Each structure stands twice: as C-alpha cells, then as structure tokens.
Amino acid sequence: MRARRRRRPAEDAPSVIVVGAGFAGLAAVRALDRVGAKVTLIDKNVYSTFQPLLYQVATGGLNPGDVAYPVRAFTSKRATRFRLGELAGIEAESQKITLTDGTVLSYDYLVLATGVSAAYYGITGAAEHILGLYTRRDAIALRDHIMARLERLDVAGPGHSLNITVAGGGATGVEVAGALAELRTALATAFPEVSEADVHIRLIEMAPVLLAPFHPSLQSYAYRQLGRRGVEVLLNTKIREVTENRVLLESGQNMPSDVTVWAAGVTAPGAVAGWGLPQGHGGRLLVGPGLRVKGQDRIFAAGDVALSEDQPLAQLAQPAIQMGRHAGKEIARAIAGRPAEAFRYHDKGIMATIGRRSAVVQLAHGPRFRGTIAWLAWLALHLVTLLGGRNRLSALLNLSYRYLMWGHAGGVIVGDDPPAAALAAPLLQQPGSPGAA
Numbered sequence: 130m131r132a133r134r135r136r137r138p139a140e141d142a143p144s145v146i147v148v149g150a151g152f153a154g155l156a157a158v159r160a161l162d163r164v165g166a167k168v169t170l171i172d173k174n175v176y177s178t179f180q181p182l183l184y185q186v187a188t189g190g191l192n193p194g195d196v197a198y199p200v201r202a203f204t205s206k207r208a209t210r211f212r213l214g215e216l217a218g219i220e221a222e223s224q225k226i227t228l229t230d231g232t233v234l235s236y237d238y239l240v241l242a243t244g245v246s247a248a249y250y251g252i253t254g255a256a257e258h259i260l261g262l263y264t265r266r267d268a269i270a271l272r273d274h275i276m277a278r279l280e281r282l283d284v285a286g287p288g289h290s291l292n293i294t295v296a297g298g299g300a301t302g303v304e305v306a307g308a309l310a311e312l313r314t315a316l317a318t319a320f321p322e323v324s325e326a327d328v329h330i331r332l333i334e335m336a337p338v339l340l341a342p343f344h345p346s347l348q349s350y351a352y353r354q355l356g357r358r359g360v361e362v363l364l365n366t367k368i369r370e371v372t373e374n375r376v377l378l379e380s381g382q383n384m385p386s387d388v389t390v391w392a393a394g395v396t397a398p399g400a401v402a403g404w405g406l407p408q409g410h411g412g413r414l415l416v417g418p419g420l421r422v423k424g425q426d427r428i429f430a431a432g433d434v435a436l437s438e439d440q441p442l443a444q445l446a447q448p449a450i451q452m453g454r455h456a457g458k459e460i461a462r463a464i465a466g467r468p469a470e471a472f473r474y475h476d477k478g479i480m481a482t483i484g485r486r487s488a489v490v491q492l493a494h495g496p497r498f499r500g501t502i503a504w505l506a507w508l509a510l511h512l513v514t515l516l517g518g519r520n521r522l523s524a525l526l527n528l529s530y531r532y533l534m535w536g537h538a539g540g541v542i543v544g545d546d547p548p549a550a551a552l553a554a555p556l557l558q559q560p561g562s563p564g565a566a
C-alpha cells in the first residue's frame with residue numbers, strides 16, 4: 130500500500146526550515162502540515178531518536194533501532210522535504226543558513242530545535258572518561274563498554290569487581306541506575322561465571338534528594354527502591370574529578386569506577402554560540418513570549434535548546450513537543466497575517482521509572498502514584514509516544530522480554546565486538562582475594 134502524500138506547495142510559497150528532528154522539530158513540522166509552506170526538515174542524523182528509552186539500549190534491553198525512527202518515514206507522509214545536514218551558521222539579515230558541507234539555504238522562517246548535550250561543569254577528566262547518554266551512538270557505546278567490562282570480569286574471575294558510577298540523581302540517573310541493577314539480575318544467564326555481588330552500582334547526586342522536581346514521598350520511594358535493588362546512593366556528594374577507573378569527590382574521598390555514566394546536566398552544544406543569537410543560562414537560546422528568538426522576527430527556537438526567561442521549563446519531551454507545535458502555529462499565523470500569540474505550557478505531570486513494577490508518576494494538579502500502577506502508566510506512555518508502529522511493536526516485545534524473562538531465560542541484547550581498550554583495562558582486585566595487594 131502506498132503512503133498518501135500531501136499536495137506539494139506552490140513554487141512561490143514561503144519557505145520554512147526546521148532544524149532538528151527531535152520532539153520539538155517534528156511537532157513544528159506537524160503544525161505546518163496544512164499551511165501550504167515549503168517545509169524543509171534538516172537533521173544531522175537520518176533518524177529521530179527517542180531519548181527517554183536510550184538507557185534501555187545502553188543496558189541491553191532494547192535494540193538501537195527500536196528508539197530510532199527514520200526521518201524520511203515521517204516526512205514522506207507530508208509535503209516536507211528531509212535534508213541530511215548539520216547546521217553550521219546563520220545569517221539572520223539575509224535569511225540564510227549554512228550547513229557544515231557548505232550548502233547555503235534560504236528561509237522565510239527558521240525553527241531551531243537542535244536539543245542539548247552533556248554539561249560537565251568543569252569536572253576534571255570528564256570529557257575523556259565519562260560516558261554520556263544523549264544520542265543513539267552514546268547508548269551503543271555505553272552498552273558495548275559495559276559488556277566489555279563484564280567480559281573482562283568473566284575472564285578475571287572471582288576476587289575482582291566491576292564498579293559502575295552514575296552521576297546525577299534526576300530522572301535519567303535514577304532510570305539508568307535502576308536499569309543497571311536489573312541488568313545485574315540477568316547475569317546468571319548472560320554471564321554465568323560472574324557473580325552479582327562483584328558488580329557494584331553507585332549513584333552520586335550533589336543535592337540532598339533524588340528526583341528533585343517530585344514530591345518528597347516519591348523521592349524517598351525512589352531512594353528506597355534503588356537501595357532494595359542494590360544500588361548505593363550517595364546524596365549531598367559532588368564529583369571533582371573522573372579518571373579512567375576512579376571518581377574523586379569534593380570531600381577528598383575517591384572510589385573505584387570502571388564505567389562512569391553522566392546524567393547530571395545538559396548545556397547547549399558549543400556550536401550554538403557560533404549562530405550569533407542571544408543565549409541564556411546553559412547556553413540556551415533566549416526566546417520571547419511567542420518563541421521567536423529575542424531580537425528576531427523570523428527565527429524561532431523550541432525544545433531543550435530554547436529558554437523563555439518568563440516561563441522557564443524543564444528540558445523534557447512535553448515542553449519540547451508543545452513549544453515545537455507553538456512555533457509551527459506561530460509561523461502559520463505569520464504567513465496568514467494573523468496576530469502572534471504567546472506560548473502557554475500545559476503541564477501534564479512528570480514520571481520516572483526505577484525498574485520492573487516500580488515507577489513514580491506525579492500529575493499536574495496533585496495526584497501521585499507509585500509502584501506497579503505508575504510503572505504500567507510509564508510503560509504505556511512510552512510505547513504510545515514512540516514513533517512508528519514497527520518500533521512500538523519491537524519495543525513492546527523487547528521490554529516484555531526484559532521484564533518477564535530476564536533472570537531465567539537470558540536475552541540481554543548483545544552488541545558488536547567490545548572496545549579493545551575496555552577489554553584490556555584492569556579491574557579492581559577485591560581486598561583479601563588471592564593476588565590482591
């Protein structure tokens with residue numbers, strides 16, 4: 130069956146460029162569907178990444194393809210052209226953008242929805258030794274790294290340990306730590322020679338609580354649940370330095386860490402500074418009430434990369450979707466000669482999962498859930514919001530397998546050959562074991 134394509138816009142129709150095919154960029158394109166503009170969607174990847182499930186890829190629960198949706202499958206259903214490319218520069222006066230391959234494109238309206246990347250806040254050694262989790266490549270690298278270290282542990286034998294540190298106790302950090310704890314429960318079939326007790330998972334958070342935006346009862350629930358799953362949680366703890374196999378704290382204490390995962394903060398990528406647009410906290414592009422970049426009439430920003438100082442929003446999927454949709458509608462209004470409208474965020478609530486049958490949900494106006502009900506709500510929402518029926522089906526299958534079969538039927542998704550350096554790196558020898566110093 131052939132997909133129905135919308136009618137092509139007229140040659141002299143206004144041209145709209147949307148940069149970034151994440152939550153915000155796709156929502157902007159959807160909002161422009163019936164406007165009759167020539168819409169071009171640009172992304173440096175040929176797929177749109179569903180970041181909220183990246184940690185499942187990193188811990189062998191999902192295939193990388195489950196969280197990546199081909200952008201052309203999205204644009205081919207509408208009169209939008211997809212162009213693979215990376216935004217390098219913006220000439221606002223002449224309404225042109227330049228891509229890193231030198232291509233120059235003209236626009237009448239431009240939407241910037243390029244997301245963010247890790248912010249290491251000056252931690253020594255972070256860029257070299259910390260593994261991020263912001264892209265599909267990051268998730269694959271982290272998975273291969275963890276698997277390589279488990280292989281190493283398998284070869285090294287009893288008396289050695291693998292130490293994994295997750296930096297950051299927000300939703301991402303809690304989800305990563307919980308998923309690592311679950312991966313540990315699958316060792317009996319995935320790495321039968323490795324003892325669960327030799328894999329240490331530690332979560333470090335500099336605030337006094339986990340999941341800062343949640344109600345205190347949900348914060349302490351998450352803390353207890355991680356503890357029950359064998360994750361050591363250190364609160365009020367700040368990391369000063371990271372080396373290949375250690376994490377050094379502000380307190381002067383240092384601890385072994387063969388794999389250090391970053392989930393502690395984001396910033397606009399350095400390239401954004403070269404676009405000549407006003408930036409606020411965390412390098413985010415400053416936008417006015419209708420999401421136009423400050424001082425610009427034809428450039429909008431939406432999603433994680435945008436910051437409205439009057440209405441600062443968390444860098445989450447819902448704000449990104451709603452901002453992207455609003456930017457698209459603002460452009461439609463401008464093309465139709467209708468007055469601009471201010472963006473208003475409709476808070477639907479927040480959620481985070483800790484692991485099998487354990488999650489926290491906080492709806493916008495009070496109701497709170499935790500445990501199995503919250504976990505089922507988390508599961509359903511993530512499957513519904515994943516793009517593409519095929520991705521939904523494969524994610525449902527893989528997550529069902531993960532949550533129902535792990536521990537007795539194996540099934541951890543393996544990657545490619547582990548990185549040689551990770552395989553060669555020595556593991557900590559436990560005190561008292563034969564050969565230990």
Ligand SMILES: Cc1cc2nc3c(=O)[nH]c(=O)nc-3n(C[C@H](O)[C@H](O)[C@H](O)COP(=O)(O)OP(=O)(O)OC[C@H]3O[C@@H](n4cnc5c(N)ncnc54)[C@H](O)[C@@H]3O)c2cc1C
Binds near residue numbers: 150263434444445
């Ligand atoms: C591990 C993880 C877990 C998360 N979990 C949750 C969760 O459970 N719930 C939740 O609500 N939110 C979660 N988030 C946050 C949520 O994913 C983001 O808020 C959301 O993705 C932001 O959407 P966006 O469109 O602004 O940016 P992104 O989704 O990051 O999309 C940006 C797009 O721009 C492209 N791009 C970047 N730079 C360029 C360039 N120069 N040229 C061309 N293209 C470019 C990128 O390739 C990407 O496709 C999570 C984030 C991470 C990293």
